[in-house]
Amino acid sequence: MSRPMVTAITVSYNSAKTIRDTIESVLNQTYDKMEYIIVDGLSKDDTVKIAEEYKEKFAAKGYLYKIISEKDNGIYDAMNKGIKNATGDLIGIINSDDWYEKEAAETAAAEYEKKPYVMFYADINIVRADGSVIVKHSKNMKGLQTSLHWNHPTTFIPKKVYDKVGLYACDNINDDWDMYLRIKKTGKRFVVVNKVLANFRFGGVSNDHGFKKWKQRIDNCYVCYRKNGYSRLYWFIVAAKETAKILV
Structure with missing residues (x-):
């Protein structure tokens, strides 16, 4: 039986300082059936030039490699x-300032081969500007749903699940959490592995936690809960989570 193809997608814009780490983390995967798609929003720096330097290396390893550079309407667009262009059975999205551990794709594919799932995710290293690292553990949540x-x-989702639930809504910065909640509503199998499979560089778009953004982030996240049928009580959960972020 043929093993599943894994597609990794990276969205970039002016990411020349960090994208090498991301690209090389995909290139160095232990899994042998990989596709890598970089979707760039017409960067003004050397992001695309750097990406193009790796074409021969990906070809030599037998990985499919595609660079799309054109105007977009934001990160989720x-x-x-990337999802529309993906040919893989499983899709992971790794941003241009983050990077995979080398066995990320292998682990996700192996779990899918055991029994198909609608979502897979794992633990992650949060890397601070001073180089210190905090491990953020994952958990398969049965009751209370929180992005904590x-x-x-570290998430991998089958292409056919996107075909069923749709693409990212492009409503706000919390659209990734909206996608999680939409897939959770299917009631199908989630798989969580307590092993670090990616590294998250603290300080990107999704971790701007100043006081000016506090109310906006609460409102955006709360909307995701309400549109997916969750209780109004989740406002207090979101507020507590966002308050904790700005106090860290």
């Missing part, structure tokens, strides 16, 4: 472009 126990950079 770019993710949707979910790590998007």
